[in-house]
Amino acid sequence: MEQDFLDWLLPRLPADPRLEIGPGDDAAVIRPPAGRRTVVSVDMLTEGVDFLLGDDCSPRQVGRKALAVGLSDLAAMAARPEAAVVAVCLPRGGAAIARELADGVAELAREHDVALAGGDTNAWDGALVVSVTVIGSVAPGRAWRRDGARPGDRIVATGAFGGSILGRHLDVRPRLAEAAWIAERFPVHAAIDVSDGLSLDLSRLLAASACGAVVDLAAVPIHADAVRLGARDTTPPLDHALADGEDFELLLALPAAAADDLLAADRPFPTPLTAIGTVTAAAGLQARGADGRLAPLEPRGFLHAFGG
């Protein structure tokens, strides 16, 4: 029963100085950091689409992932996480799921110093649905936008891409520390996180910026998971890297000289950074192959189909 769950949950949530009123009231009251903007993003994950509960995926992992994808959005804005609220709709008999899921959310919240401010628990005859709203902060005018890329900007990616379905999609590492460090030191013109696919999300950044890009295929960092997956399904690992999605890495557009400095800088995090291409005035994505020739690159990735 909902009250039993709340009686279990609320004492487990640590008090947080950012909360004037914490979970358990009609709404949470948050003390916003002075002089900063509020950054908000919501994501909804559904069983059967974003995860399949089973041996390979526990409710705890779902809880972690649901918060992590929101934190990845904050990273893509160069925002600092402050708080989160969580809404769930549980399958019947889902009390154990609720507790495990809450443990997963709380665990990642601790790791990134996020105040869990409130939530909503529901039950129905359908599958598990989780929605997390993250609230962050950023200095005025300092958020990374999608629409600021300029011709000549270098495109820099964190980490490596492809094959996340082999397990990495349930162990999302939001690039918050990387974003915070870079944002303080380098003039990033535009940023996005890769949730649906490297080429698809890059095309979104470029469309918002009214630009195009040339991607240097030989430079795209291919994750070992993409190689493993490619060995199974005979799809080239590069294709996995360009289209699989759920990498939750960042793509940044910044002036070429700044990108060179960033790549040469002594950085306090191990996450690799790689220049994968250049922004062009002409719209559209192009790929530069090993032979140096350009060919159109079709944006591919995960799209929710709800036509009709």
Added chain:
Amino acid sequence: MEQDFLDWLLPRLPADPRLEIGPGDDAAVIRPPAGRRTVVSVDMLTEGVDFLLGDDCSPRQVGRKALAVGLSDLAAMAARPEAAVVAVCLPRGGAAIARELADGVAELAREHDVALAGGDTNAWDGALVVSVTVIGSVAPGRAWRRDGARPGDRIVATGAFGGSILGRHLDVRPRLAEAAWIAERFPVHAAIDVSDGLSLDLSRLLAASACGAVVDLAAVPIHADAVRLGARDTTPPLDHALADGEDFELLLALPAAAADDLLAADRPFPTPLTAIGTVTAAAGLQARGADGRLAPLEPRGFLHAFGG
């Protein structure tokens, strides 16, 4: 397809000076009002539990309701609405549903001056799920809490109760104007909105305040819908008023003298206010009948059952 929906939606959302970055980026960036706290609440509505799409319930009404229940939470905190983000999971073929639902959200957002800041659209083989996170503001220390009721406080209700299932539950009127006016003038100790049932939500306020109450049954405002429903199902209208829920009226606890002043005041809104009982030091709910005698009053209302 998701992009088609966004291409339709984003140009329809009015620019809002509160948004430094509006919908369409990885997250929204909001300019918070200076010197105020941030108030946050999330609600999730699911088809089959909170609504049944059909002749009596359009996606537009679902959109309105999803935002309205969040605004009712803000009213219960005496907060001013600022912004909202919306996540939906659509059944396959749900593009038309998405547009109608968005129209409903946008309509109510205009009525209450809420900036629509962002969202997340998904599709799956299940039923429609909508989650709305509302963001409001309130002066420091001025939010209405659940846990501040004191023995001797009068309990004042807005509006009338019961029978909301006959249609009112889809035409929720968040008591924002009433709350704002009262909060500026009267020392409200505690407040809650009635979503699950008058007696159940009152018991929650009292439990949080470590108090009890005597409810004067003859004073409980019974909605005409409760009378109509009672005529059909032979349940006394008072029982409907005490237990049906989805009234989205406010219950306020405030000192008796202040309550008298409030009830006698010349108010700028037509919503009736009624004193329905008194807070007691002893825990538990009691009902005073027409004969003046006290009897235990069992808290009743809607509870999500997800045991197991």
